[in-house]
Amino acid sequence: MSNDPGTVPSPESRIHGCLLGGALGDSLGYAVEFDPIDEIRRRFGAAGLRDFSALGGGTHFSDDTQMTLYTVDGIVEALEWANSGVGADANACVWLAYLRWLDTQGVPLPDSAPQPQPRWIDGQDVLRHRRDPGNACLSGLATGEMGTVFRPVNPDSKGCGTVMRSAPFGLVPHIPADSVYKLSTDAASLTHGHPSARQSAGVFSLLIHLLVQGASVPEAAQAALAHVLADPEAAPELHERLEAAIRLAGQAGPGTVLSPEELVRELGEGWVAEEALAVGLYAVLATAPGTQGDGAPDPADHFRAAIAVAINHSGDSDSTGSIAGNILGAYYGTACLPADWLAALEAPEVIRSMAGQLVAVTSG
Structure with a gap:
């Protein structure tokens, strides 16, 4: 799975592709997030939900896309400060962004929490709807405490909200892989204290970083696995x-992609972090051109x-779809978006x- 040298996507295309691709996967998956596979088949046929046209009135994206965009906003604010010559704590900027997201969900902040200054994203009405946000994301932020590795909030939570x-x-260029992993x-x-929740997020960000740097998806996946194997504190799950x-x-071929039942049995349902990452990555790798006996x-x-x-x-389904869409968009750029x-x-x-704001602060 490699890009043709003549069609390598630009950094701008990868940023737009990753964010839009994640939103597409999230939106289609959100329509069936709480349905067992038998119900999905009853509603959409034996092959399940495969296209937006099957939804009639359309669908919404979920808290996955909302929080992804607020992550972008926190990164953008930190880089705006840096570009103006002022050092800023990147994680504090992301935390303040997440506190502003929490406000969009109707959850009041305790008096001990800082009151973030509003930014452009906060005025977008579509982001102010409550779309089944994760409990740990809500409760971790509602403490008003800035969670850290050493002072964790929700220490036992490893939901896929990370x-x-x-x-x-x-997607941030010009920083080393280790820094990407630490930022993530x-x-x-900030919301989840379990090692697997933190490390799964870091590995996913590292995977996206490697794709943006020009790796193929199998190369990036192997490098991510090598990172886990080299970490003596890595969560075994x-x-x-x-x-x-x-x-x-690697065992996939024409007609041999795991069935939905096999997928859950082998990789899990995706409610926790490492399962969501595994399902999204498997979906991308198993359906890659060439594995299904197809041509170009x-x-x-x-x-x-x-x-x-x-x-x-x-x-x-919305989180696993979002992760798969992020991966494909970062790899192909916008060329893969139907x-x-x-x-x-x-x-x-x-x-x-x-996406444009992230491009603007990283391309100067």
């Missing part, structure tokens, strides 16, 4: 799920096929605006 929002850390794990600690996703995808790669076909695998299972899906996407102008 992974699904963490792609933007991998520090931000995960993260290693097990990541290794299983890569191994099982069509990025949009790959996108459609991968999202179908990522969302059609009994589990957290035009008819983009036409059905909620508030694409808000997502494009946030």
Whole structure:
């Protein structure tokens, strides 16, 4: 799975592709997030939900896209300060962004919490709807305490709310991979204290970083696994799920992609961090051009096929779909995004605006 040298996507295309791709996967998956696979098949047929056209009145994106965009906003604010010659704590900027997101969910902050200054993103009405936010994200922020690795909030929580929002850390250019990983794990600690929640987010951001640097998806996946293997403090369940996703995808061929039941049995439902990462990554790797006996790669076909695998299972379909969409968009850029899906996407102008802000502060 490699980009043709003549069609290597630009950094701008990768940023837009990653954010829009994640929103597409999130939106399609959100329509079936709480449905078991039997109900998905009853509603949409034996192949499950495969296209926005099957939804009739359309669908919304979830808290996954909301928090991803607020992650972008925190990064943008930190880089705005840096570009003006003022040092800023990047994780504090992300924390303040998440506190502003918490306000959009109708959760009051305690008096001990800082009162962040409003920014452009806060005025976008589409981001002020409550779309089934994760309990740990809400409760961790509502403490008013800035969680860290050493002073964790929700120390036993390892929900996928860390992974699904963490792609933007991998989109920041000109910083080393270790810094990407630290930025991501520090931000995960703001809401989740379990090592797997933090490390899964860091590995996902590292994977996105490697794709933006020009690696293929299999190369990036192997490098991410190597990072986990080299960490003596790595959560064993993260290693097990990541290794299983890569191994099982390597066994895929025409007609041999895991069934939804097999997917859940082998990799999990995606409600926790390492499972969501594994399912999203497996969906991308197992449906890559060449594995299905097809010819020349069509990025949009790959996108459609991968999202179908990522969302059609009994589990957290919006998060696994979002992760798969982030990966494909970072790899192919906007070339993989189906035009008819983009036409059905909620508030694409808000997502494009946030992508544009990240491009502006990283391309100077």
